[in-house]
Amino acid sequence: MTTPQSNFLATAREQQALTVQKLVAILALFMTLVLVVPVLLILGVLAVEGWPAMTAGFFTEFPRNSMRAGGIFPALVGTLWLVAGSLLLAVPLGVAAAIYLNEYARDNWLTRTIQTAIVNLAGVPSIVHALFGVGAFVHFMKFGASILAASCTLAVMTLPVVIVATRESLQSVPVSFRAACWSMGATRWQTIWHVVLPNSGSGILTGIILAVCRCVGETAPIMFTGAAVMISVLPESVFDKTMVLSLHLYNITTQISGVPRELPFAVALALILVVLALNSVAIGFRMYLRRRKKW
Amino acid sequence: MTVPQGNRATHALDHRDSAWYADFAARVLVFAGGVSAIVFLLGILAFIATEGIDFALNRLDWADFFGSSAWRPTAKPPTYGALALIVGTGTVTALAMIVSVPFSLGAAVYIGEFAKGRRREWLKVLIELLAAVPSVVWGFIGLQVLSPWIVDIFQPESGVGINALNAGLILGLMSAPIMTTIAEDALKSVPESYREAAEALGATRWQVVWRVVLPHARPGLSAAVLLGIGRAFGETMAVLMASGHSIRIPESVFDPVRTITATIAAELGETANGSDHYQALFVLGVLLFLITFAVNFTADLIVRGRRKSR
Numbered sequence: 131m132t133t134p135q136s137n138f139l140a141t142a143r144e145q146q147a148l149t150v151q152k153l154v155a156i157l158a159l160f161m162t163l164v165l166v167v168p169v170l171l172i173l174g175v176l177a178v179e180g181w182p183a184m185t186a187g188f189f190t191e192f193p194r195n196s197m198r199a200g201g202i203f204p205a206l207v208g209t210l211w212l213v214a215g216s217l218l219l220a221v222p223l224g225v226a227a228a229i230y231l232n233e234y235a236r237d238n239w240l241t242r243t244i245q246t247a248i249v250n251l252a253g254v255p256s257i258v259h260a261l262f263g264v265g266a267f268v269h270f271m272k273f274g275a276s277i278l279a280a281s282c283t284l285a286v287m288t289l290p291v292v293i294v295a296t297r298e299s300l301q302s303v304p305v306s307f308r309a310a311c312w313s314m315g316a317t318r319w320q321t322i323w324h325v326v327l328p329n330s331g332s333g334i335l336t337g338i339i340l341a342v343c344r345c346v347g348e349t350a351p352i353m354f355t356g357a358a359v360m361i362s363v364l365p366e367s368v369f370d371k372t373m374v375l376s377l378h379l380y381n382i383t384t385q386i387s388g389v390p391r392e393l394p395f396a397v398a399l400a401l402i403l404v405v406l407a408l409n410s411v412a413i414g415f416r417m418y419l420r421r422r423k424k425w
Numbered sequence: 426m427t428v429p430q431g432n433r434a435t436h437a438l439d440h441r442d443s444a445w446y447a448d449f450a451a452r453v454l455v456f457a458g459g460v461s462a463i464v465f466l467l468g469i470l471a472f473i474a475t476e477g478i479d480f481a482l483n484r485l486d487w488a489d490f491f492g493s494s495a496w497r498p499t500a501k502p503p504t505y506g507a508l509a510l511i512v513g514t515g516t517v518t519a520l521a522m523i524v525s526v527p528f529s530l531g532a533a534v535y536i537g538e539f540a541k542g543r544r545r546e547w548l549k550v551l552i553e554l555l556a557a558v559p560s561v562v563w564g565f566i567g568l569q570v571l572s573p574w575i576v577d578i579f580q581p582e583s584g585v586g587i588n589a590l591n592a593g594l595i596l597g598l599m600s601a602p603i604m605t606t607i608a609e610d611a612l613k614s615v616p617e618s619y620r621e622a623a624e625a626l627g628a629t630r631w632q633v634v635w636r637v638v639l640p641h642a643r644p645g646l647s648a649a650v651l652l653g654i655g656r657a658f659g660e661t662m663a664v665l666m667a668s669g670h671s672i673r674i675p676e677s678v679f680d681p682v683r684t685i686t687a688t689i690a691a692e693l694g695e696t697a698n699g700s701d702h703y704q705a706l707f708v709l710g711v712l713l714f715l716i717t718f719a720v721n722f723t724a725d726l727i728v729r730g731r732r733k734s735r
Contacts, residue, residue: 144627151631155539161531162540165601166551169558175570226458234455246725247462253652253721254469254714255659256560257686260693261710265472269698286465293462317448347559350661350686354693376561383565384666398565402558409557413550 176402180395188396197360197382198389202397207364208372213345215281215368216288221338224292232300233322252290256350259287263355278368280356287351288341295340299333300326332419339412343405349376375401470714477707484701485708496672498702505705509672513682516675517664520593521657525601526650533608538634556602560662567595567667581679590678592668596657604653611645612638644727651724655717661686685709
């Protein structure tokens with residue numbers, strides 16, 4: 131007869147299952163690491179190779195010697211122009227779309243069509259956005275290749291990012307807040323303006339930061355809509371062409387020969403640092419919000 | 426006939442003061458914003474289709490377009506055979522999926538089912554940062570870092586490291602974050618009670634995942650894979666820089682290839698507005714749009730169908 135304790139000992143089969151579980155956990159961890167280690171590796175390689183070229187003048191000087199020397203100042207300024215331009219267009223439109231979807235829309239075919247359109251708009255390849263920008267903004271609207279046309283193209287592209295992030299933050303405002311406001315006799319818009327939006331502001335900001343990120347990194351949509359290879363003056367209006375950081379990296383890497391090796395590495399490092407810093411801020415913001423949430 | 430007094434009183438609440446007009450204006454504006462996504466999506470298709478339609482209907486030989494790999498738009502007479510470009514796009518996408526599907530799903534299982542607390546948060550943040558790396562930086566990495574590694578490790582006969590394998594690896598890493606994130610969402614949407622029921626029967630964590638969670642999350646996982654395919658298919662800058670850019674049907678993964686996206690990006694700047702070549706690139710654009718639309722739409726249907734069945 132067996133002792134009572136032996137009933138609680140794992141059988142060989144159970145022990146095997148436990149071993150399998152341990153092995154699978156290790157394998158899955160390994161697979162995760164294979165995906166995340168390259169980010170760190172890339173950062174490391176870019177930092178080591180690009181650091182020597184990252185002097186103070188790198189950020190404040192114009193390129194010299196057909197972009198084989200000098201800094202990235204005009205490209206930085208151009209990137210800022212494009213980010214500002216596309217945000218001015220995409221944020222009001224995206225926030226409006228999110229407000230409509232979350233505060234007004236009923237669950238009908240139109241709402242479902244809008245949601246499908248957002249998902250598919252987010253999936254349109256960037257080069258197709260470029261073709262659209264050339265057809266619609268450069269030629270049809272006669273903006274020419276300019277900051278305006280490039281900003282419009284980028285705005286269409288970042289619209290889904292803004293909509294999705296804003297909608298998420300609107301959703302997180304409890305219905306009871308709205309009900310309390312309505313019961314005081316406020317209109318729907320007064321409720322949205324005075325109660326819903328103030329309570330979702332930081333979430334919307336997170337979405338805006340992510341949109342900025344997208345704008346900074348995109349290359350294909352601006353190649354033919356407003357970015358120039360090399361311009362020796364800063365843009366003065368939205369109808370000028372401009373240099374852009376992302377395209378500058380492409381050009382000095384593939385289009386121009388005789389560029390010193392560390393220069394493109396430094397540009398890539400600058401680009402990735404801007405993007406990662408913005409993303410880290412957005413992520414930190416979101417974590418802070420989640421922890422602080424009062425309701 | 427007079428309107429009953431009581432009715433008029435309730436209407437008095439509805440008088441048109443400035444707040445009413447503000448509310449009405451806001452409703453109209455916000456609705457316009459709401460439909461903008463549809464307008465833009467249709468606008469994109471309409472614009473790229475009209476730019477290329479004259480050439481597509483009157484002068485393009487469709488049998489050649491899909492059947493020949495002679496893409497020589499600047500030759501005399503020009504030929505527009507897109508087969509090699511389509512095969513090239515398919516090759517790098519397939520390579521990317523071979524790399525990223527198993528690893529992304531593995532990562533999703535680890536992050537969603539095994540990792541706990543702080544480690545889980547960190548891995549999620551890192552995956553998100555992976556998604557944030559700009560495509561031109563990926564292309565640069567492929568060209569300057571991965572290419573010499575491929576030459577060192579595999580020593581291809583051509584002695585060149587920018588080829589289908591390079592672009593496939595880069596694209597795999599690029600499409601991994603979206604697949605991991607969506608797949609993890611799919612795992613998360615499996616009710617906790619299912620896991621508890623299985624655990625109560627004495628199943629190990631892995632048995633729960635393998636027998637209960639994964640089968641239940643299958644539609645969401647396939648949607649994740651489809652979205653990853655869509656991402657890889659439409660990627661431009663990275664393949665433009667890392668694929669080798671040679672128009673031919675590849676025989677091995679070490680052959681350079683050229684994709685549809687890279688062709689548009691490389692040639693659009695050199696064409697005259699409205700020329701046949703310019704229009705041919707827009708035809709390629711329509712092809713890209715339709716394929717990615719089909720892929721994303723299917724993924725959306727799968728996700729939505731699952732939500733409805735709950």
